Amino acid sequence: MRSDPADYELIAPGNLQAVVALLADEPGKWLPIAGGTDVMVLYAAGKLPARKLVSIWNLPELRSIEISPEEIRIGAGCTYTELHEHEIIAREFPLLASAARWTGGIANQNRGTLGGNIVNASPAADSLPALLVYEADLILVSGRGERRVPYLDFHTGYKKMKLQPDELIRTVCLGRRFSNYLHYARKVGAREAQALSKVCVAALGRLRGSVAGAVIDDVRIALGSVAPVPLRLTELERIAKGKPVEPQLVQLTRKMTRAAIQPIDDIRSTARYRSAVAGNLIAEFLEQLRGSGKTV
Amino acid sequence: MSHSSENRGKDDRGKRELSLTVNGKPETLRVFPMERLLDVLRGELGLTGTKEGCGEGECGSCSVLMNGELVNSCLIPALQAAGTNLTTIEGIAEGPQLSALQAAFLECGGAQCGICTPGMILASCHLLNKKPEPTEEDIREGLSGNLCRCTGYRQIFEAVVQAARRRVSA
Numbered sequence: 001m002r003s004d005p006a007d008y009e010l011i012a013p014g015n016l017q018a019v020v021a022l023l024a025d026e027p028g029k030w031l032p033i034a035g036g037t038d039v040m041v042l043y044a045a046g047k048l049p050a051r052k053l054v055s056i057w058n059l060p061e062l063r064s065i066e067i068s069p070e071e072i073r074i075g076a077g078c079t080y081t082e083l084h085e086h087e088i089i090a091r092e093f094p095l096l097a098s099a100a101r102w103t104g105g106i107a108n109q110n111r112g113t114l115g116g117n118i119v120n121a122s123p124a125a126d127s128l129p130a131l132l133v134y135e136a137d138l139i140l141v142s143g144r145g146e147r148r149v150p151y152l153d154f155h156t157g158y159k160k161m162k163l164q165p166d167e168l169i170r171t172v173c174l175g176r177r178f179s180n181y182l183h184y185a186r187k188v189g190a191r192e193a194q195a196l197s198k199v200c201v202a203a204l205g206r207l208r209g210s211v212a213g214a215v216i217d218d219v220r221i222a223l224g225s226v227a228p229v230p231l232r233l234t235e236l237e238r239i240a241k242g243k244p245v246e247p248q249l250v251q252l253t254r255k256m257t258r259a260a261i262q263p264i265d266d267i268r269s270t271a272r273y274r275s276a277v278a279g280n281l282i283a284e285f286l287e288q289l290r291g292s293g294k295t296v
Numbered sequence: 297m298s299h300s301s302e303n304r305g306k307d308d309r310g311k312r313e314l315s316l317t318v319n320g321k322p323e324t325l326r327v328f329p330m331e332r333l334l335d336v337l338r339g340e341l342g343l344t345g346t347k348e349g350c351g352e353g354e355c356g357s358c359s360v361l362m363n364g365e366l367v368n369s370c371l372i373p374a375l376q377a378a379g380t381n382l383t384t385i386e387g388i389a390e391g392p393q394l395s396a397l398q399a400a401f402l403e404c405g406g407a408q409c410g411i412c413t414p415g416m417i418l419a420s421c422h423l424l425n426k427k428p429e430p431t432e433e434d435i436r437e438g439l440s441g442n443l444c445r446c447t448g449y450r451q452i453f454e455a456v457v458q459a460a461r462r463r464v465s466a
């Protein structure tokens with residue numbers, strides 16, 4: 001059943017302070033809407049529970065990308081187009097840039113925002129594994145002020161997150177410390193554009209030691225579409241550090257990946273396929289890392 | 297669909313004034329803020345060239361340019377279009393003359409049933425504005441959000457190539 005627009009209220013205060021004040025006055029009563037690429041889909045299907053919406057699209061405070069020597073601070077209202085067209089993001093955070101390119105088609109990339117992708121909290125969101133491996137921080141804003149939290153444990157369950165009803169994501173901060181890492185991103189889906197992932201992987205790694213005796217110095221691996229939340233494989237990472245990339249390690253990582261994930265059968269794929277593909281992709285990443293020459 | 301006059305009275309209270317520019321012409325309307333831009337264009341302005349395919353941002357049939365950017369009008373609440381400059385398929389022709397893109401779509405067989413065609417042309421227009429000499433890969437990416445179930449895409453890609461060639465040499 002299609003929604004009747006007469007049943008909905010939508011206002012656009014036009015600046016962040018006014019939006020934050022509104023959320024502070026009636027926490028949980030107003031649903032923020034940015035580019036609408038998720039909210040409007042629910043609305044059109046008659047499945048949007050919220051009746052009062054506040055537009056945060058194009059708020060200048062959420063639209064900037066600031067660069068300092070240590071980090072890059074991306075306004076939560078930046079679109080995917082802005083992300084993948086940004087020179088420094090494309091160069092230093094290619095996993096985020098490619099995820100932005102894979103998300104939807106051009107029209108959706110012109111409207112979908114990074115903050116929206118985080119709060120929509122789809123386990124299949126392509127940008128979230130990238131934020132996990134880059135260990136992004138989020139700056140949350142409310143009438144009570146701002147707080148900075150790590151993205152790592154922000155999502156706590158399916159569509160659940162550590163965001164208070166009066167809070168908005170204001171900024172996504174990425175530390176500029178991955179220049180000598182191998183950046184690996186793969187999306188497996190029916191097609192690259194538009195189709196949601198069956199499995200997606202974002203991984204970072206670097207080696208240390210001589211070419212012959214090189215071992216893994218640091219490694220970070222995250223997966224999407226294989227659990228209720230985007231998943232970082234921390235146990236696997238711990239085991240892999242300090243080891244050479246050899247067949248035994250690849251074997252072990254496949255086993256540990258299967259144990260760590262909780263894939264499901266759904267419209268896009270099966271649990272069995274997802275599990276096999278996740279293992280294959282991580283094996284491929286490790287093979288690439290071995291031959292990458294990315295050494296401390 | 298008929299509403300009783302009582303319902304209509306109750307309904308209209310939520311309407312707001314919306315001013316925007318459509319195909320170069322300033323318009324002021326009274327609409328519900330959550331009305332989809334697609335419905336405003338078709339229902340209020342009679343611009344039925346913009347089509348509804350999926351209604352959920354997957355197919356690109358409802359593509360329009362908003363301040364020069366390609367967007368799906370089915371996913372935009374009317375209020376967010378306030379003050380913007382829109383181009384729909386009706387604004388693509390140069391007076392009575394078809395644009396280079398429209399002519400190329402006709403010549404190359406890039407339009408069959410026609411439902412995807414307005415969106416394809418708007419997406420192609422957006423692409424050529426950004427990249428006047430697109431590669432095959434650019435064209436595939438530029439049109440990746442627009443689905444066609446008739447042509448198999450080949451003729452559409454050829455139309456964009458031909459239009460680009462003419463626009464560059466013009």
